[in-house]
Each structure stands twice: as structure tokens, then as C-alpha cells.
Amino acid sequence: MKRLNLDAAQVSLLALWAGFDFTIERCALLVPQLNWVLDEARKIERLERAGLEPANTFSPCLWRLPEPAGEKA
Amino acid sequence: MNSDLFFATITDLGKLYRAKQVSPVEVVQAVLERAERLNPRLNAFITLLREEALQAARQAEQDFVHGVDRGPLQGVPFSLKDIFDTAGIPTTAGSPHWLGRVPDQTATSARRLLDAGGILIGKCNLLEFAYGIVHPEFGQCNNPWDTGRTSGGSSSGSAASIAAGIGYGSLGTDTGGSIRIPAAYCGVVGLKPTYGRVSRSGVFPLSWSLDHVGTLARSVEDTAVLLGIIAGRDDLDVSSVHVAVPDYRAALTRRLDGVRVGVLEQHMDHHDLRPGVGEVTWAAVRQLEKLGATLVPISLTGLEEADAAMLVTILPEATVAHEEMLRAHPECYAEATRQQLELGALLPTVDYLRAQQYRTRLMNEFMAALRNVDVLVNPTVAFEAPAEDPVVAAGEGSDEARRTCPYNLTGLPAISVPCGFGPQGLPLGLQIAAAPFAEGTLLRVAYAYEMHAGWRERHPPMAG
Numbered sequence: 028m029k030r031l032n033l034d035a036a037q038v039s040l041l042a043l044w045a046g047f048d049f050t051i052e053r054c055a056l057l058v059p060q061l062n063w064v065l066d067e068a069r070k071i072e073r074l075e076r077a078g079l080e081p082a083n084t085f086s087p088c089l090w091r092l093p094e095p096a097g098e099k100a
Numbered sequence: 101m102n103s104d105l106f107f108a109t110i111t112d113l114g115k116l117y118r119a120k121q122v123s124p125v126e127v128v129q130a131v132l133e134r135a136e137r138l139n140p141r142l143n144a145f146i147t148l149l150r151e152e153a154l155q156a157a158r159q160a161e162q163d164f165v166h167g168v169d170r171g172p173l174q175g176v177p178f179s180l181k182d183i184f185d186t187a188g189i190p191t192t193a194g195s196p197h198w199l200g201r202v203p204d205q206t207a208t209s210a211r212r213l214l215d216a217g218g219i220l221i222g223k224c225n226l227l228e229f230a231y232g233i234v235h236p237e238f239g240q241c242n243n244p245w246d247t248g249r250t251s252g253g254s255s256s257g258s259a260a261s262i263a264a265g266i267g268y269g270s271l272g273t274d275t276g277g278s279i280r281i282p283a284a285y286c287g288v289v290g291l292k293p294t295y296g297r298v299s300r301s302g303v304f305p306l307s308w309s310l311d312h313v314g315t316l317a318r319s320v321e322d323t324a325v326l327l328g329i330i331a332g333r334d335d336l337d338v339s340s341v342h343v344a345v346p347d348y349r350a351a352l353t354r355r356l357d358g359v360r361v362g363v364l365e366q367h368m369d370h371h372d373l374r375p376g377v378g379e380v381t382w383a384a385v386r387q388l389e390k391l392g393a394t395l396v397p398i399s400l401t402g403l404e405e406a407d408a409a410m411l412v413t414i415l416p417e418a419t420v421a422h423e424e425m426l427r428a429h430p431e432c433y434a435e436a437t438r439q440q441l442e443l444g445a446l447l448p449t450v451d452y453l454r455a456q457q458y459r460t461r462l463m464n465e466f467m468a469a470l471r472n473v474d475v476l477v478n479p480t481v482a483f484e485a486p487a488e489d490p491v492v493a494a495g496e497g498s499d500e501a502r503r504t505c506p507y508n509l510t511g512l513p514a515i516s517v518p519c520g521f522g523p524q525g526l527p528l529g530l531q532i533a534a535a536p537f538a539e540g541t542l543l544r545v546a547y548a549y550e551m552h553a554g555w556r557e558r559h560p561p562m563a564g
Contacts, residue, residue, distance in 0.1 A: 038446065047445040049427060057439060061446055064415065067408040067498075068451040071458050074402050081456030082463065082509075083309040 030069060032062045101130040106265035107559060110176055110322045111349075113268060117164055117175050124164070124175030128157035128219055131177045135222060135266045138562065142264060143241050144257035146182045146192055147223040153177065156219045163217075172325050174217030179270040181255050182223035183230055184210045185302040193304055194226045196237045197425065197432035207302025208337065209271055209313050209330040216329045221267055224257025230273055230306045231418060232492035233436040240488065243285060244560035245526050249485040252282030256489075258316045259286040264563045269326045270316045275306045276410055276492070277480075277504025279314045280516035284529025285485035287518045287555065289323050289546070291315045292504075294536050295511030296341035298327075299334030307417035308339075309456075310410070310508040319556055320517060320547040324348035327539060343537050351540035352547040357392035359545060361385070362473035365399045367503045374483040376523040381479040384519035384530045384549065388477070391548050396473050400465045403506065405458060407498040410505040412447060412455040414492065419444030436491045463510045470535045475545050478503050480516040480529030503531060513539045517546040518555040527555075 033041070035055040042050045050057070105113070105122065116122045132150050139145050160175035180186065183193045185203035192198045206214070214220065228235040231254070241256035243249040244264040251260035255272025259282030262270055272279040274292040283290025291314045298313040305311055315326040331345045363385055369378065389395050419426070419441050426433070426441050433441065469476065481500060490500055507514040513536070516529035530549070534542040550556055 041446050042442075045445050047442070049430065050442045050445065053439075053442060057442055057446070060439060061443055064411060064443060064447065065451070068412045068447070068454070070405045070408040071412070071451070071454045074405060074458060074461065076454065076457040076461060079457040079460045081453055082459035083456060 030065060033058060101126055106131070106134065107318060109319050110172060110268050110325050113176055114172055114174065120164070124157040124160040124219065125154065127175070128153050128177050128221065131221060131267060135261070138264050138266065141242065141247050141562065142244060142260050143239050144225055144251070144261040144264070144266070145179070145222040146194070146225050146238065146257070147190055149189065149220060149222055153219050153221045160217060160219065170215070170217035171329070172216060173213060173329060176218050176269070177221045177267045178213055178218045179222050179224050179258060179261055179267045180210055180220065181226050181258050181270065181272045183226060183273060183304050184271060186210060186220070186223065189223065191223065193230070194228045194235055194238050195432060196235060197429055205302055208299040208334045210302070212330050213271070213326070224255070224261060224270060226256055227254035227489060228434050228437045229304065229422070230254040230275065230278055231437050232440060233434050233489060235434045235437070243485045243526070244562050245287065246485070247562070249487050249526070250285070250489050252285035252485060253489045254278040255282050255316060259283050259288055259290065262286070262288045262316050262318055263560055265559065268317070269322055271330070272314060272316050273303060273306070274312045274314050274508065275310045275414060276501040276508050279316060280480050280504045280514060280529065280531060281500060283316055283516040284480035285527065287527030287558070289317050289320055289515065289517050291323050291327060291515045291539070292507060292513065293327060293331065293539055294513045296339050297343070297513070297537065297539065298330050299337040299340045301334055301336035305421045307414040307421070309417060310414060312508065320543055320550050321349065321352060323515070324352060324543050346540055348540055348543055351544045353544055354548050354551050355392050356388060356545060356548050359393040359475070360396055360473040361388050361393045361545070362396050362398035362469055362476040364476050364478040365397050366403050367478035370482070372482045372499055372502065373479065374522070377479055377482055377528060380520040380522065380528050381530060384553065385477055387552060388545065388549060391552060393545070398469050398473065398476060400469060402458070402461060402465060406462065406506045406509055407502055409455040409458045409462070409509055410501065411492070411498065412451050413509070415440065415444035416447050416452050440492055459509045462506065466510050466512060467535070474534065474541050476533045478531050480504060480531040484522040484524050484526035484528065507533050512536060513542055515542050515546050517550055519553065520555060
């Protein structure tokens with residue numbers, strides 16, 4: 028997948044949509060780093076991942092209540 | 101106090117206490133004086149706890165006199181990275197915004213060291229909120245081997261102080277290499293245990309799915325002692341697990357007959373290795389072979405993408421952890437930290453989820469390899485300590501964490517043990533990793549190497 032590099036105006040919109048409007052005035056500063064990070068993220072796209080469940084999926088089994096009295100674990 | 105005692109092991113110090121050959125008050129007093137003398141050059145401590153530590157030392161002395169034995173750490177001075185909450189003691193996380201913050205609870209792992217009789221001497225300097233850059237109000241922690249260079253981050257003061265003979269162990273946190281990288285730069289042993297092995301309760305998060313609590317110490321044996329104390333399920337941390345804690349010291353042996361050592365080819369011969377690092381690491385690997393281990397070349401598909409997955413995971417997770425503070429007081433952060441937190445708000449969710457899928461894939465790769473070998477080895481970092489810490493969201497940050505971050509992404513245990521010196525005369529680390537909860541195996545390999553290599557006998561010139 029090809030992605031276009033973002034400019035400051037587009038990054039400002041992203042910040043607005045994300046609810047981080049307080050960063051808008053700093054978006055010009057963030058553009059080069061954000062484009063670099065998105066370029067890095069692109070590396071993962073080329074790996075086959077179909078059907079793989081993401082790591083660290085919520086695990087209810089870790090939330091254990093104390094065993095009721097008289098019952099064995 | 102005999103200066104050799106600053107570099108004694110925890111076990112040897114305990115024997116001397118129990119034989120009444122030296123007293124906890126004498127040792128704590130000497131260690132505090134040493135910290136006060138060296139800290140102006142190192143900047144390793146944010147807080148030194150002179151009165152509290154001496155009071156605890158007097159109590160330990162009385163306990164020894166009355167035959168009360170709280171365990172292997174009784175009377176032993178230790179320190180904490182200043183991101184571990186300590187009841188009644190300031191905890192700053194290296195941020196001016198937290199100056200004057202005094203928690204009312206102690207982090208579980210720190211509490212376990214105190215319950216085992218350990219004496220907290222101070223809280224150590226770190227990168228701001230353990231996130232990539234030091235806040236200028238706190239200043240860089242300097243490397244005891246060359247004070248013109250960083251001790252590495254983010255567990256900076258922990259590594260520097262231990263290398264300089266100030267205390268006998270320290271707790272740190274490791275999200276992409278923040279224990280192992282400073283351990284390698286400072287020539288000490290740094291352990292990041294398996295995800296879930298040690299409670300993170302009471303430690304301010306950076307990136308929940310990558311954060312680990314671990315140890316910095318001068319020897320593998322001390323590391324085994326400390327891990328045995330802090331490991332185990334904690335109801336206050338849902339990510340900690342019910343897995344029995346073995347006697348890690350009992351696993352230490354001087355021979356490695358029958359041990360299969362996987363040599364991670366992509367990290368041993370990568371083009372980013374600076375001159376001399378590959379040679380030093382290969383010499384260490386050959387030493388493992390001489391000790392009886394069998395070397396097996398290992399190559400993992402997709403390992404090269406680990407840097408990217410790390411970045412795409414840590415950025416949004418850190419932003420979520422800091423969102424409240426970032427919105428209310430953005431000016432309190434160092435500029436580079438603030439930029440990283442802002443970047444995390446702008447990454448697409450799909451990229452984050454792809455990175456989590458990648459982690460599952462990477463874990464499958466590692467587990468397939470670990471069916472054929474007992475441990476994996478590679479250099480901890482591709483170079484010696486630089487002048488300053490690189491920021492996370494830049495190429496230099498990825499270079500630094502390239503070999504450590506795969507074990508944060510997978511949660512596998514990994515240790516950095518000193519393996520020699522680079523061309524600039526600074527320490528280098530050998531990283532050893534193992535299967536989930538196989539800390540005993542990696543400690544065994546690290547111990548055998550350490551015993552034969554002899555690097556532990558060398559100390560920074562300023563520590564003499």
C-alpha cells in the first residue's frame with residue numbers, strides 16, 4: 028500500500044479529528060517525525076498477517092475471584 | 101570500610117553480616133558517603149535517603165544481634181529508579197511536574213525488597229517518565245567509565261550507581277531496552293524478566309504491553325537473588341501471573357554441557373554494528389562453546405520489522421498513559437518527550453493493530469526457534485555509550501533498541517551481561533534470551549560466562 032506524505036494542514040486535521048486540538052499549533056513541528064514514523068509503520072504492511080490475532084488480547088482468565096468457600100481450584 | 105566490600109556480592113555481604121565481621125551501619129554509612137562523593141560527577145541520584153537508610157541499618161544491626169533473619173537482603177543497601185512509588189518518599193519520574201509528589205503506597209516489587217530486609221538508600225535519575233530523553237531540569241546521568249557520555253536510559257542512575265559501587269542492586273524498568281541498554285553501557289548485569297513475572301504495580305506506566313520491571317546488579321548471582329525476591333503474582337497487577345518462583349541461585353553452574361545456544365545471525369552480523377563490537381561479541385559466544393555449549397545459527401523471518409512495531413506500539417500507548425497530564429500541562433515535558441506524546445495521538449489505529457498482529461507472528465518465530473535451542477544470544481547494543489541518549493521517534497533511537505526491543509514485543513526474558521570493551525574503552529554487553537519463564541536457563545548461561553570471562557573484576561576508574 029502506498030501512502031502519501033502528510034503536510035502541516037493535513038496533520039492539523041488529524042489532530043482535530045483525534046480530539047487533540049491543543050496540538051494543532053505545533054503540527055508543522057511534528058510533520059517530519061510523523062511522516063518518518065508512518066514510513067516505519069509501512070514496513071509491517073508487507074508481512075503476511077491475515078488471520079493472526081493481535082498480541083495482548085484481553086484475557087478474562089487473569090481476572091480471578093477468590094474461590095468460594097468449600098470449593099477447590 | 102575495605103573498598104573491596106563496595107563490590108562484594110549480596111551473598112558474600114550477607115555472610116559477613118551473619119559472621120559479625122562487618123555491620124550494616126558501617127556498610128550503609130560508607131555507601132552513602134560514596135554516593136555523596138561521586139554523585140556530583142555522575143548525577144545518578146535524584147534523592148538520597150541518608151537518615152532513613154541509617155535508621156534502617158541500625159534496625160538491621162539489632163535484628164542480627166537478636167537472631168532475627170528477614171532473608172538474603174537483610175542490611176543490604178539498594179536503590180530504585182525514581183519511577184517506583186515509595187510511601188512517604190518523593191517520586192519524581194524525572195519530571196519537574198512531579199517535584200514534591202509523595203506517594204502513599206510503595207510499589208509491590210520495591211516492597212518485596214524492603215520486606216526481605218533491603219535498605220533503600222536512594223531514588224535514581226532516569227529519562228523523563230522513562231521515555232527516551234532526559235528533562236534538562238534533572239540533567240543527564242553520566243557514565244562512570246567516561247563522564248562525558250551517557251550512562252544510557254532510561255534506568256540511567258540505576259546502572260551508573262551500581263557500576264560505581266554504590267549499592268548492591270537496583271530496580272529499573274524496561275520498555276524497549278531501558279534496563280539492558282544502560283547495563284551494557286555501564287558494564288553491569290541487567291535483567292528484563294518474562295512479561296508477567298514481576299509486578300508493575302506502583303510503577304508509572306509508559307507502554308502497558310511493553311513495560312517490564314527488572315534488576316540491575318554487578319553480578320549474575322546478585323541478579324538471581326534479587327529476581328527470586330521480586331518475582332511472583334501480585335493481585336494489584338493483573339498482568340502478573342501465577343507461575344511458581346524457582347530458586348534461581350540453585351540453577352547457576354560453571355559448565356554449559358548440553359546447552360544449545362542459538363546465535364541470532366541477523367543481530368550478530370548486521371551492518372549497523374560499529375567496529376569492534378562484532379569481534380567482542382563473537383569472542384564471548386566462542387567462550388560459551390568452550391564451556392560446553394553447542395552453537396546453532398538462527399535466523400528469524402520478519403525480525404527486521406521489530407523496530408517499526410515497537411515504535412507504532414509505544415507511541416500511542418504512552419500517549420494514552422500521559423493523556424491527562426499532556427492536556428493539562430503540556431509545557432511540563434521536555435520538548436522531545438512532548439513531541440513523542442503528541443505523535444502518539446496521530447497514528448492510525450490500523451497501524452497499531454497491525455503491529456500487535458506482527459507481535460503474534462514474531463512470537464511464533466521465536467517459539468519455533470526456542471524449540472531447537474535453549475537460549476538466543478546477540479550483542480545488547482551495536483555500539484558503545486554515546487554522548488547523549490537518542491530520542492525514541494528517530495532513527496538513532498531505533499538503532500539503539502534494535503536488539504533489545506524484540507524481547508519487549510514478545511515478553512521473552514532477556515539479560516545483558518558484560519562481555520568486554522569496545523575500541524573506545526567502554527563496556528559492551530552480551531544479550532541472552534530464553535523461553536517464557538526460563539529465567540533460570542538464561543541466568544545459568546550468563547553465570548557460566550561471567551565466571552570464566554572475568555569482566556566483573558574490572559571497575560570504572562572513578563570507582564577505585
